[in-house]
Amino acid sequence: xxxxxxxxxxxxxxxxxxxxxxxxxxxxxxxxxxxxxxxxxxxxxxxxxxxxxxxxxxxxxxxxxxxxxxxxxxxxxxxxxxxxxxxxxxxxxxxxxxxxxxxxxxxxxxxxxxxxxxxxxxxxxxxxxxxxxxxxxxxxxxxxxxxxxxxxxxxxxxxxxxxxxxxxxxxxxxxxxxxxxxxxxxxxxxxxxxxxxxxxxxxxxxxxxxxxxxxxxxxxxxxxxxxxxxxxxxxxxxxxxxxxxxxx
Numbered sequence: 001x002x003x004x005x006x007x008x009x010x011x012x013x014x015x016x017x018x019x020x021x022x023x024x025x026x027x028x029x030x031x032x033x034x035x036x037x038x039x040x041x042x043x044x045x046x047x048x049x050x051x052x053x054x055x056x057x058x059x060x061x062x063x064x065x066x067x068x069x070x071x072x073x074x075x076x077x078x079x080x081x082x083x084x085x086x087x088x089x090x091x092x093x094x095x096x097x098x099x100x101x102x103x104x105x106x107x108x109x110x111x112x113x114x115x116x117x118x119x120x121x122x123x124x125x126x127x128x129x130x131x132x133x134x135x136x137x138x139x140x141x142x143x144x145x146x147x148x149x150x151x152x153x154x155x156x157x158x159x160x161x162x163x164x165x166x167x168x169x170x171x172x173x174x175x176x177x178x179x180x181x182x183x184x185x186x187x188x189x190x191x192x193x194x195x196x197x198x199x200x201x202x203x204x205x206x207x208x209x210x211x212x213x214x215x216x217x218x219x220x221x222x223x224x225x226x227x228x229x230x231x232x233x234x235x236x237x238x239x240x241x242x243x244x245x246x247x248x
Contacts, residue, residue: 011056023073083131112162202239
């Protein structure tokens with residue numbers, strides 16, 4: 001008999017600027033919205049399957065801040081603003097970045113999204129309604145597939161598909177916050193019931209041997225170009241202690 005062990009390594013870089021408090025990129029939020037809860041919830045259909053999820057503390061901290069409303073990022077701010085109130089810089093930001101989604105799997109499944117993509121390729125001028133449709137659709141495609149299939153409000157947004165109102169935009173924002181708030185409780189619940197196990201890493205997910213002594217890189221890779229040596233074993237221990245304290 002063969003025993004197969006699955007360990008899902010859930011990590012994201014720390015996107016928060018500790019000086020300004022702003023999150024520079026949206027990827028923790030978007031991946032938490034699309035995948036992180038659903039990957040665990042699907043195990044309810046397979047009670048005999050047990051898996052391990054390695055949660056990086058700095059990723060968990062980011063999800064927690066988004067769920068509580070303490071975190072934002074330029075992508076989210078542009079998605080939630082009234083299209084009529086977007087500055088020129090924000091309009092340019094939306095038109096540049098809100099088509100960053102898989103064309104075949106995400107954009108083309110929504111006719112209006114594909115239409116807007118084609119119009120942008122032709123450099124056509126977007127009205128406020130065009131921008132609001134883009135704001136909503138760009139966020140809608142990141143929701144978990146199972147949630148999109150069962151949540152009545154998300155089903156209605158998908159069915160409507162275009163000509164979104166400010167109320168529709170507000171629904172999208174509320175459903176996103178609700179979805180993010182589900183993520184960490186799902187892990188706690190499944191772990192408490194023994195359906196999954198949770199492991200963790202040093203707090204900011206550093207490569208500990210390099211943090212202890214960067215010259216160690218030359219051992220497995222003789223001749224590799226090395227930076228000026230840094231040697232911070234105490235920082236490595238601090239990373240471990242912070243992770244243990246946070247995750248417990």
